[in-house]
Amino acid sequence: MTIMRPAWACSLSAALLLMAPFDILASLAMDIYLPVVPVMPAVLNTTPSIVQLSLSLYMVMLGVGQVIFGPVSDRVGRRPVLLVGGMIFIVASLGAAWSETATVFVVFRLLQAAGASAMLVATFATVRDIYADQPESVVIYGLLSSVLAFVPAVGPIAGALISEFAGWRAIFITLAVLALPALLNAGFRWRETRPLDQARRRRSVxxxxxxxxxxxxxxxxxxxxxxxxxxxxxxxxxxxxxxxxxxxxxxxxxxxxxxxxxxxxxxxxxxxxxxxxxxxxxxxxxxxxxxxxxxxxxxxxxxxxxxxxxxxxxxxxxxxxxxxxxxxxxxxxxxxxxxxxxxxxxxxxxxxxxxxxxxxxxxxxxxxxxxxxxxxxxxxxxxxxxxxxxxxxxxxxxxxxxxx
Known part of the structure; x- marks a missing residue:
């Protein structure tokens, strides 16, 4: 069965610059927050277990959210899932930055993970749409995986420096600031890549x-x-x-x-x-x-x-x-x-x-x-x-x- 694919105008290097920020941000949102975890119970007037919940729920939603947004992207397309996910990520990051209570903070962290999961699904589904069985896919998957290997090393260091000079809220503001240009770039350059004839078929998973x-x-x-x-x-x-x-x-x-x-x-x-x-x-x-x-x-x-x-x-x-x-x-x-x-x-x-x-x-x-x-x-x-x-x-x- 032949799959009809929309045209994709980006070169390989341009595609990497377009896609990589969303992959990196999803991981960075976890790692950059780690240095301030010990002080968060006092800041939010809560217990360490509740703060730990903000870490655990992020990981859970990052996985579960992909299962939700994957089928959605097959129905409505990759581009809308990416753009909505990016907006949710930015709003949730700012919401976490200005949270005053533990409950509100945990809710925004959960929403942040939901946005991150949507960005991940849309990114990698787009890679599959465009580069299926092409040699370029090897380069993209390899580079994205390799770059992510740096994130756990760099993220906590960046988080420690930001919190030391600007406070813990600045960590989440930084995530929103980094996501904004990536989202604007995607808004102008990210074209829909879902197979053109897919909307007429609803294949079982x-x-x-x-x-x-x-x-x-x-x-x-x-x-x-x-x-x-x-x-x-x-x-x-x-x-x-x-x-x-x-x-x-x-x-x-x-x-x-x-x-x-x-x-x-x-x-x-x-x-x-x-x-x-x-x-x-x-x-x-x-x-x-x-x-x-x-x-x-x-x-x-x-x-x-x-x-x-x-x-x-x-x-x-x-x-x-x-x-x-x-x-x-x-x-x-x-x-x-x-x-x-x-x-x-x-x-x-x-x-x-x-x-x-x-x-x-x-x-x-x-x-x-x-x-x-x-x-x-x-x-x-x-x-x-x-x-x-x-x-x-x-x-x-x-x-x-x-x-x-």
């Missing part, structure tokens, strides 16, 4: 969950980004707590991993052309396993250091890019006519995998060591490789039927 490819490649994305999440959660305790790195030294070491991801993205398009989607994911999983082995050797034979903790993560960083650059193409390949819904479930499910399995790894194992990263990467890579074998075994009979 159930085939998404029956697709083995969807689950294997969604798990693969969770394996890659989850490994980085666990690394992010343990790195401060390992490098500053045990290896005695300074704050600046830790930041440089952490940033080097994200830099490796950005550099690797430069070569990802040609590698996908050579290896294909499954080949890139398989090699990405093998690199995760190699990095896990190196981390294990460092834990057993040495002490925490740049060479025993960060250098193995460089190997994993290459594997992460190999993986996350192509998994969307693999998972969403057969759902172009319901791309909004498919993208929403794709990101929602992998977010649950990362948050639940990643948190369990850090909590149950020694978070002052590399063992959580080792366990998560090894387990997830093993599951994904087994899934790739199953996909290959299912494909062989179909290929034989074509030739016979």
């Amino acid at each position: 159930l085939p998404i969950f029956a697709s083995l490819a969807f689950w294997v490649y969604t798990l693969a994305f969770g394996a890659g980004m989850g490994t980085f999440f666990v690394f992010f959660s343990t790195a401060p305790r390992v490098l500053m707590g045990r290896a005695n790195h300074s704050g600046a030294g830790f930041s440089m070491a952490f940033a080097s991993v994200a830099l490796i991801m950005v550099v690797t993205t430069r070569f990802s398009r040609s590698l996908v052309a050579r290896w294909g989607v499954a080949g890139c994911v398989a090699r990405g999983m093998v690199l995760l396993l190699c990095g896990a082995i190196l981390l294990g050797m460092g834990e057993l034979l040495g002490s925490p250091s740049f060479s025993t903790f960060i250098l193995p993560m460089w190997v994993m960083a290459v594997g992460i890019v190999f993986t996350v650059s192509v998994t969307a193409n693999g998972a969403l390949a057969h759902f172009d006519d319901i791309a909004g819904s498919a993208v929403a479930f794709y990101f929602c499910i992998q977010s649950l995998i990362v948050s639940v399995a990643g948190t369990l790894a850090v909590t149950l194992l020694n978070g002052d060591s590399a063992w959580p990263v080792i366990w998560y990467a090894t387990t997830m890579a093993g599951v994904v490789l087994a899934g790739l074998v199953l996909l290959r075994l299912r494909r062989i009979p179909a290929e034989k039927a074509v030739w016979h």
